[in-house]
Amino acid sequence: MCGVAGVLRSTGTPPSEGEIAAMTAALAHRGPDGEGLRLFGSPAPWLALGQRRLAVIDREGGAQPMASADGSAWVVCNGEIYNHRELFGELAGLGFAARTRSDTEAVLLAWQAWGRECLPRLRGMFAFALVDFRRGELLLARDGQGIKPLYYRPLTGGLAFASELDALGKMDGPPPRASLRAVEHYLRYQYIPAPMTIFEGVFSLEPGCSVSATFGGCGPDGAGGIRDFRLEEPRRWHDPGFEPDPALEDDAAALEAVSEAVCGAVSAQLVSDVPLGLLLSGGVDSTLVAWAARRSVDGPLPAFAVGFELASASELEYARQAAKILGLDLHETVVAEDMLSLLPHLAAAQGQPFGDSSILPTWLLCRAARQGVTVALSGDGGDEAFGGYHTYANWLASGERPGCGPTLWENHVLTTPRPFREPLWKPEFRGSLSEPCPAYADAARRSCGFDALAHAQCMDMRTYLPGDILTKVDMASMTHALEVRPPLLDPQVLDVARRLPLSQRYREGLGGKAVLKRLLLAEGFSPEFVLRPKQGFAIPxxxxxxxxxxxxxxxxxxxxxxxxxxxxxxxxxxxxxxxxxxxxxxxxxxxxxxxxxxxxxxxxxxxxxxx
Structure with a gap:
């Protein structure tokens, strides 16, 4: 886990060590355990790579930028590849020998073995930049769910990228302009949907996408100038939909499939060379992850929870119940109203405006967790994957059915409807009010043909989940150099979730996430605990x-x-x-x-x- 940055310029002022050092310094909070810088090109550099490291796996051998054995490929990677050991075994059979235990090296070797086809083989959360001098290519790639962020800025004859927008702001040269259109979308959704950012000409790489810059003229070590620079449009390498499996209509079969997938994902994500714990809200999702973790860990397992002085807004009592049932060592943080004084600091630390108010308790929770552990498992993604939000129930009750054009779903999730936005803007700035959101329009086209609930789930998984939920957790956790892993977004869990018939996702008497609730009920949690109304993680x-x-x-x-x-x-x-x-x-x-x-x-x- 870390922060990455880089600059490629084939024309104009070459990248400098000072420039890439300033970019990585802006990411120091993401990676306090080490810094790596590398310039490529002679007589003048044309490529710079930088990284700040949070050492979690192979603390001694995982330094970055990391080179292949022959020096022809280099990578900087943010994230974790949970199946790196299995990949090492498969790659060894193909003649690619690992020199470290680092999961980052698995990315390098997988690239050398399979090229872009390596991306679906990587089970984990990642955002990386890989340069291959033999192929003449710089590849940026992001995991299928968008757990880890990656921003990029096309340049004249070049490209810059970083884990955070503020790091791109440390580049040499004039800064980009801010976008009123992005502000309008921020007011609509409380976040700015990718690929848009607050800055004109700066983009967020979308989940499950890659973007490639090709070049020629340099040797395997990056020596010499480059020519024929080209930047392609982003390619989508991951875009699965819902395909209900009739065999999972059977309650026992569905329960077994979900239980096996969740336990397998949690077990895979418990691997760490540093202290590990759980983020526990007391809701269904985080409790399910804690239950699965307890099945894999015999010894003490710390859990961290946050609540509010205003009792009606707090779920802390339910976190205590879950911790007692599962035998967890619970650490509590209570948010008081004077915690509002943290908001200026949080707003300043964001690369762009971000309006989900639950970032405040999330930030406090991550700060508390970092005092005891370096890695924490969360329940993020369970609502989207298994159909848990109350908006889904409202959507089903409305009787509206999606088409393949502009989405009806968007009207159900707007934070600020147009009648409240229009009088807010000064008249001269109202030009973007009627513009459709490209991210939602594209997600609607890609969410066609599913049942009504699956359509809503797909819409959220392609917009709200990466743009809001995962962005919030990344900002809140990496500010404190805490790695948060969401097992419910593991590819094997999502494969089962996408095969669940509607009856296993939503059922009268159980509501959304029906199969997850049945699993907890079967494990001895009370109906009062499991079936209470969803409260969420929001401040009063x-x-x-x-x-x-x-x-x-x-x-x-x-x-x-x-x-x-x-x-x-x-x-x-x-x-x-x-x-x-x-x-x-x-x-x-x-x-x-x-x-x-x-x-x-x-x-x-x-x-x-x-x-």
Whole structure:
């Protein structure tokens, strides 16, 4: 686990050691255990690779950038490849001998053996850049679910990439302009859907995609100049859909298949050379992961949970119940209202505006977990994979059925509907209000032909899951150099989830995630624990923005701060009206939170030009 960065320039000012060092320094929080820099090209460098390392597997032999045995290929990789041992065995039979125990070397050898066909063979979470001088190619690739981030910026005759947008901001040369269109999408969804970012001409590599830059003219060691640079459009290497298996209509068969897949994924992800624990919310998903982990680990297993002083917003009591039943060593963190003071720091640390308010307790949970462990397993992805969100039940009840054009699903998940966005923007900036979101339109086309619930699940797995949930966890965890692994997004778990008939995903009396709930009930958890309404991991935001509270005062102060850009882009009267009208009964805290975060982010990133 780490942060990666790089710059390739075939024309203009060559990459320098100072430039790549500045980019990796911006990623130091992701990798406190080591730094690696490498320049390629003679007499002048044309490629720079950098990495900050969080050493988890093969702490002695896993330094990066890592070279192949013959020096013809180099890689920087963020993530974990859980089947690297199996790959080493298979590759040895093909004549490729591993020199380390590092899972990063498995990426190199798999590339040399299979080229791009190696990507579906990598079981794990990853975002990597690999340069192959013999093939004349620089490849960027991201795992199928988008667990690990990778951003890139096409240049004239070149390409730059990094694990975080702030690292790309350390490149030499003028910064890119910020995008009003991206701000409009941020207000719609509370995040900016890939491939768009807040910056014009800077992109988020989508989950299950790769992008390749080809070049010629240099030797295996990178010596000499390069010519014929070309940057291809991103290619999608992973795009599975739902294919219900009639054999899994049988309850016993479905229960066995899910149990086996979850236990296998958790077992594979328990491998670590550093201390490991669990993130435990007390919900179905994290409890299921904890149950599977307890089956594989005999000794003490630490778990970490967060709650709120406001009891109605806290699930801490359920985390305590799960920990007691499973015999876990539970560590608790309670969030108080004064924790709002952390928000300016969190907003400043984000590469772009991110408005999911649950990042606050997630950040605190990860901070607490890092004090005891370096790796933690989470329950992320269970709702999307197995159909657990309340929005799915609402969708099914609505009777709406998707087509292959613009998605109806989008209307069910908008954070801020258009009637609230339109009066917010100043008239001269309303040009993007009617523009469809390319990410949602593309996801809708790729989610055709499934049952109504599967359509909604696919939409979330292609938009909300990578853009919001996994982005939030990556930001919150890597700020503290904590590696978080989501076993419920393991390819083998998802293979079973996508074969489940509708009756195993949603059932009257059980609701969503029916098969997961039946599994916990079968393992002795009470119906009161398993079947309670889903609560989620959100702060009591509606309480925080009541008149006279700290959050409402923070937003009013930002309105008077020119660098927040709130008064420049938005109607002050509209924001004041939303603040005055917000109550528990008429909850406007969602848009108020988004505006607060956006203002704080701009204050921390002064001087941006919006276009």
């Amino acid at each position: 935001r509606e309480h925080w923005f009541l008149p006279g509270t700290e959050a409402s005062a923070m937003l009013r102060d930002l309105l008077d701060e020119p660098s927040s850009r709130l008064g420049e882009l938005f109607s002050r009267n509209c924001i004041e009206d939303y603040l005055a009208r917000h109550t528990h009964a008429y909850d406007l805290s969602g848009i108020l939170w988004l505006l607060t975060v956006f203002g704080l982010w701009n204050v921390a990133h002064p001087g941006l030009e919006y276009a």
